Amino acid sequence: MKAANRAIEGPIRAAAGTPMNGIRSKRALLRTIMNVVLRLANAAGLLLLVLIFALPFVWMLSTSLKTLPETMIFPPEWIPRNPVWKNYVDAWNTGPFLHYMTNSVIIAVSILLLQMLTIIPASYAFARYKFAGSGFLFSIVMVTLMIPSQLIFLPVYLELSAFKLLNTHLGLILPFASSAFGIFLLRQAFRQISDELIEAARLDQAAEWKIIVRIMVPMVKPVLVTFALFSFIAHWNDYFWPLVMTTNETARTLPIGIAKIREVEGVGTWNILMAGNLILVAPILVVFFLSQRQIIKAFVYNGVK
Amino acid sequence: MARILLKGISKTFKDETVIQDLNLEIKDGSFTVLVGPSGCGKSTTLRMVAGLEKQSGGEIWIDDTCVNDTPPGMRDVAMVFQNYALYPTMTVRGNIEFGLKNRGVPRNERDKLVKDISEIVGLAPFLDKKPQSLSGGQRQRVALARAMVKKPKVFILDEPLSNLDAKLRNQMRTELIQLHKRLGTTFVYVTHDQVEAMSMGDEIVVMNKGAIQQADSPMKLYQDPANLFTAQFIGTPAMNIIDMQGMKGLNIRSDRPVGFIGFRPEQGLLNPDRPVEGLVLKGDILTRESLGAENIYQIRSDAGTFFVKTFLRPLEPADAVTVAVPHDQLYYFGPDGGRIYGAGMQERALIAGGAIV
Numbered sequence: 001m002k003a004a005n006r007a008i009e010g011p012i013r014a015a016a017g018t019p020m021n022g023i024r025s026k027r028a029l030l031r032t033i034m035n036v037v038l039r040l041a042n043a044a045g046l047l048l049l050v051l052i053f054a055l056p057f058v059w060m061l062s063t064s065l066k067t068l069p070e071t072m073i074f075p076p077e078w079i080p081r082n083p084v085w086k087n088y089v090d091a092w093n094t095g096p097f098l099h100y101m102t103n104s105v106i107i108a109v110s111i112l113l114l115q116m117l118t119i120i121p122a123s124y125a126f127a128r129y130k131f132a133g134s135g136f137l138f139s140i141v142m143v144t145l146m147i148p149s150q151l152i153f154l155p156v157y158l159e160l161s162a163f164k165l166l167n168t169h170l171g172l173i174l175p176f177a178s179s180a181f182g183i184f185l186l187r188q189a190f191r192q193i194s195d196e197l198i199e200a201a202r203l204d205q206a207a208e209w210k211i212i213v214r215i216m217v218p219m220v221k222p223v224l225v226t227f228a229l230f231s232f233i234a235h236w237n238d239y240f241w242p243l244v245m246t247t248n249e250t251a252r253t254l255p256i257g258i259a260k261i262r263e264v265e266g267v268g269t270w271n272i273l274m275a276g277n278l279i280l281v282a283p284i285l286v287v288f289f290l291s292q293r294q295i296i297k298a299f300v301y302n303g304v305k
Numbered sequence: 306m307a308r309i310l311l312k313g314i315s316k317t318f319k320d321e322t323v324i325q326d327l328n329l330e331i332k333d334g335s336f337t338v339l340v341g342p343s344g345c346g347k348s349t350t351l352r353m354v355a356g357l358e359k360q361s362g363g364e365i366w367i368d369d370t371c372v373n374d375t376p377p378g379m380r381d382v383a384m385v386f387q388n389y390a391l392y393p394t395m396t397v398r399g400n401i402e403f404g405l406k407n408r409g410v411p412r413n414e415r416d417k418l419v420k421d422i423s424e425i426v427g428l429a430p431f432l433d434k435k436p437q438s439l440s441g442g443q444r445q446r447v448a449l450a451r452a453m454v455k456k457p458k459v460f461i462l463d464e465p466l467s468n469l470d471a472k473l474r475n476q477m478r479t480e481l482i483q484l485h486k487r488l489g490t491t492f493v494y495v496t497h498d499q500v501e502a503m504s505m506g507d508e509i510v511v512m513n514k515g516a517i518q519q520a521d522s523p524m525k526l527y528q529d530p531a532n533l534f535t536a537q538f539i540g541t542p543a544m545n546i547i548d549m550q551g552m553k554g555l556n557i558r559s560d561r562p563v564g565f566i567g568f569r570p571e572q573g574l575l576n577p578d579r580p581v582e583g584l585v586l587k588g589d590i591l592t593r594e595s596l597g598a599e600n601i602y603q604i605r606s607d608a609g610t611f612f613v614k615t616f617l618r619p620l621e622p623a624d625a626v627t628v629a630v631p632h633d634q635l636y637y638f639g640p641d642g643g644r645i646y647g648a649g650m651q652e653r654a655l656i657a658g659g660a661i662v
Contacts, residue, residue, distance in 0.1 A: 196390035199357045204404035204451075205378030214403075218394035
């Protein structure tokens, strides 16, 4: 509201400064009012969006601190009277959560590293080299983006089981060793870098790998960070593939562990379940807050050369 | 220090021939400027010398080595790009020493070279800044320093001043001339600006449509153009050309047919005090441009519109004027644009809109 007030002051003063032509100042006043209304509508719209996105999180947080009877009260109470921190301990104790978390970290980080290793050279080649069949190969990469994983999980499962990779970390990592989305994203970023830069590096006697590592990759860093974040979140939260690939605790990840709370505690222990969910998303929130600036930069980077 | 020799160079992009059978010698230690309108093949020629573009045919020699198959980094050639092409993620120091690092120059030697060069181009206070935080002129200096620090045999500059404002451009022009004197390295410079070419080069190569029109010293080029294109490309305003087609009564002695007659704007005498032996044109002044020491008039006559330039004389107030061009200041060209030497005019012949006195 304060900002809006400040916005009003400016035009009004300007209107008063003009020669006291009645119609003109009335018009100026009308325009100012319209301005304020528009600003308020804009703010209201944004607030609504924030509510839509934030409400589930707030509810999750609130429920995770309630006793079981409290979760059933209608209308719901947003702030529990006596926050029950013990829910977190209970959730943690329903299964080997430290083990799950270690698995999740190993798998999400390994996937990320492998993806970096594959998508950087691949996207660089697609962006910068003309080779026979490059267009065809790239379209194959793009096609894989359109195939839902549910469609191919069975053959991939059979393949990995033939290699005796069920219930192993490798079985959860290898299917995601590359990413079509990442190749696409990075290829676009590499293509925007001017040829002259590469030519200058060639004249500076830089080997091809050095051009990639020292010049090209640092220039696409914001895009790379964004992709890393997407990838990390997707595989940290992934439920489907770990469910398919694991039948015992060896390689199980956090999302499977959280889902198991329901089996252990019986249906309806929402407070424990929500506490488990918060344990699941907390690391992601931390990563997100740490790299927020980089992400925003990645989206506005294209305009700033 | 190196001499560059281009032998029968040609370049085709897909079906389009950009350069055909180009032969050129760039002298050791010269400041050679390739100049021509955009699309004439000058940049392509330069890029082939640098090795960034592979010629479709012919040989490129630097000193006594044929560099046809030498990669760009090994040709001992440094280049300054039009858009500077600085590495945005590296500091100024990183930019300058990148080439040295790749050559495996040890650290203490590198530091010394970077320090020396940054003092020469006045970048010492900015070594740890990123290029984005520098002004256009400073970026240009970084690009120069990056090229100079490698002590190349050949220095290649592709329109390096076109992104600078007029004042800075003039300043950098003189700095580049001094730099060339100091280094004594062969400079090959590409520009579309003939003023830049005239003021900087000691050897100018005028190109058009992928062919060399003339390669000469600036004054020779100006005073003795080999063809119509060079005559019209060099000089501001350009040489006045009178098309002989439809021109009657002009009696020219020549063993070849004459298509065009030309004269430099400053050789046209405006309302001469005494009779002049030569071409006399009568016309009306359309516009007057006063630049202080010199005035430029655009004059319309029956022979066409042309320019006359006068020095240190008051602005001509009259509208109708007579312009006389002495015989020895007239240039004759064939219908194909080639220069004709040894042609002259029959004296006292009358032409439409003008007279020979």
